[in-house]
Every structure is written in structure tokens, then in C-alpha cells.
Amino acid sequence: MKTINTIVEDIYKEVSKISQGKKIDVTDEDLDNFAIGMKEAMRNWLTPREVKNPSLRMSNIGKPERQLWYDMNLDPKQSEVSPSTQIRFLYGHLLEPVVLFLVNLAKHKITDEQKEVVVEGVKGHMDCKIDGEVIDIKSASNFAFRKFKHGTLPEKDSFGYLAQLSGYEEAEKTTGGGFLAINKESGELCLFKPQSLDKPNVIQKIIRLKKQLKNKNPPSRCYLPIPEGLSGNMKLPSECTWCSHKFECHKDSNNGRGLRVFKYSKGLTYLTEIKRLPKVEEVA
Numbered sequence: 001m002k003t004i005n006t007i008v009e010d011i012y013k014e015v016s017k018i019s020q021g022k023k024i025d026v027t028d029e030d031l032d033n034f035a036i037g038m039k040e041a042m043r044n045w046l047t048p049r050e051v052k053n054p055s056l057r058m059s060n061i062g063k064p065e066r067q068l069w070y071d072m073n074l075d076p077k078q079s080e081v082s083p084s085t086q087i088r089f090l091y092g093h094l095l096e097p098v099v100l101f102l103v104n105l106a107k108h109k110i111t112d113e114q115k116e117v118v119v120e121g122v123k124g125h126m127d128c129k130i131d132g133e134v135i136d137i138k139s140a141s142n143f144a145f146r147k148f149k150h151g152t153l154p155e156k157d158s159f160g161y162l163a164q165l166s167g168y169e170e171a172e173k174t175t176g177g178g179f180l181a182i183n184k185e186s187g188e189l190c191l192f193k194p195q196s197l198d199k200p201n202v203i204q205k206i207i208r209l210k211k212q213l214k215n216k217n218p219p220s221r222c223y224l225p226i227p228e229g230l231s232g233n234m235k236l237p238s239e240c241t242w243c244s245h246k247f248e249c250h251k252d253s254n255n256g257r258g259l260r261v262f263k264y265s266k267g268l269t270y271l272t273e274i275k276r277l278p279k280v281e282e283v284a
Contacts, residue, residue, distance in 0.1 A: 073213070132175055259272060
């Protein structure tokens with residue numbers, strides 16, 4: 001009986017048959033199920049997200065607490081995303097059924113796809129179980145993939161993946177799960193199974209979050225500004241640049257003027273304090 005620990009090795013072994021001129025055994029049912037998964041992925045991507053007041057879910061309990069407070073307490077707004085970013089989001093939708101198809105080819109057992117679970121009243125839908133363990137499928141950039149490959153995710157988990165996994169495992173009463181990640185740029189796969197000490201106590205976390213989200217004022221800032229090179233200026237760290245609440249969160253920066261945004265060749269930089277005015281375009 002196969003176990004989750006050999007999943008990447010087994011997938012590679014099966015896929016290697018193609019270049020070796022060997023046939024891979026796949027049934028029409030396998031292909032039909034894959035087609036259904038791809039169709040559902042496209043449908044999810046094409047469906048606009050409804051703007052509504054959010055609630056605590058497994059997918060967001062690991063978010064930075066100040067960001068989550070803003071999510072819950074500010075009027076919801078439809079965030080505008082560039083076309084190129086939308087296409088990049090599509091990768092994640094499409095790669096999950098691809099990875100599950102490869103798992104199936106390698107003859108590992110997939111169960112409980114998109115099963116709804118509940119912990120302390122917080123609901124979520126886990127990706128699946130593979131060989132009896134909760135597995136979250138992640139498509140990742142080169143940079144993000146290294147966190148899974150080298151096991152450094154617990155050092156910088158700004159998206160809250162570990163809390164999400166812990167929630168699913170708490171609901172299922174399992175402890176040996178992890179992340180099956182695929183590098184969107186290279187196609188490389190890896191399995192990362194975090195240690196128990198790296199996983200938060202999700203019940204305690206949910207109880208604390210419910211109390212904090214009822215407070216009138218937000219928690220302290222998730223991340224502090226960092227130096228912008230040797231200019232003397234201070235800027236938002238990368239974890240904050242993706243947050244939709246960054247302008248509200250830092251409205252007191254620059255002596256009450258708020259964030260000032262400058263367009264560098266590498267992208268936008270959000271300054272909280274300016275000692276030397278950048279010699280690039282300032283974005284209104």
C-alpha cells in the first residue's frame with residue numbers, strides 16, 4: 001500500500017515513462033474526471049467574486065490579524081485586479097486538477113475532495129486527502145516554491161497556510177498532512193509536511209480571533225515599515241504591498257498625508273516616510 005511520503009517520487013517515475021517510450025495506463029474514466037475538474041476550475045475562475053461582508057473561514061484564519069479585522073469591519077469593496085494578474089490566478093485554478101490527475105496516475109488514493117469541515121463554528125473546504133492524510137495543493141512561483149521545498153514556510157507564512165492546514169486536520173483528527181506544491185515556472189513538485197510544533201493550535205486561534213474581531217479598534221500593525229535602501233526613506237514590506245487595506249492601515253504615514261506611491265522599473269513602492277524624494281514618477 002502506497003503512502004504519501006513517496007508521492008513525488010512515484011509521480012516522477014510514472015511521468016518518466018513518456019520519454020522512455022512506455023505506455024502510461026489511464027482509463028477513459030480518469031480522463032473524464034480530469035476534464036470535469038478542468039471545467040470546474042475554469043468556471044470558478046470566470047465567476048466574479050460577490051462583494052459581501054466576509055466571515056471567518058478556514059481559508060482566512062491564518063491571515064495577519066489586523067488585515068482580518070479590516071476585512072470584517074470595513075465596508076467591502078470590489079478590488080480591481082490587472083488582466084495579467086487575473087491570468088496568473090488562472091494558473092492556480094488549472095494546476096490543482098493537473099496535480100490531482102498526476103497523483104491518480106501514480107496510483108495514490110484520493111478521497112474527500114472539497115469536503116466541508118467545521119471547527120468552532122468556522123467552515124472550510126479542504127482540497128482532499130491523499131493516502132488518508134489531509135493535503136493542500138499549492139501552485140507557487142519560484143520564490144514561494146522554495147518555502148515548501150526547503151521547509152522554511154513556518155518562518156514566513158504571511159498567507160496563513162499552516163493555520164488553514166491545521167484547521168482541516170483538527171476537523172479530520174489527523175496529524176500527518178501537508179502541502180503538495182507545484183512550481184508554476186519549472187513544473188517541479190515537492191511534498192512539505194510541517195512538524196507539529198510549526199502548526200498553530202487552531203481552536204485557541206479561532207477563539208482569540210472571534211474576540212479580537214469584535215473590538216472597536218484594529219490590532220497592532222502586522223508588519224513594520226522597512227528602510228528603502230540607503231535613501232533614508234521608509235517603505236512597506238512586501239507582505240503589505242498586496243494588502244487591499246494598506247492605505248487605510250497607513251493613513252497616518254508621511255505626517256498624516258498617507259502612503260505615497262512611486263513607480264520604479266521593478267514595480268510600485270509604497271513609502272511611509274520620505275527623507276529624500278525619489279527621482280521617479282509619483283503615482284497619484
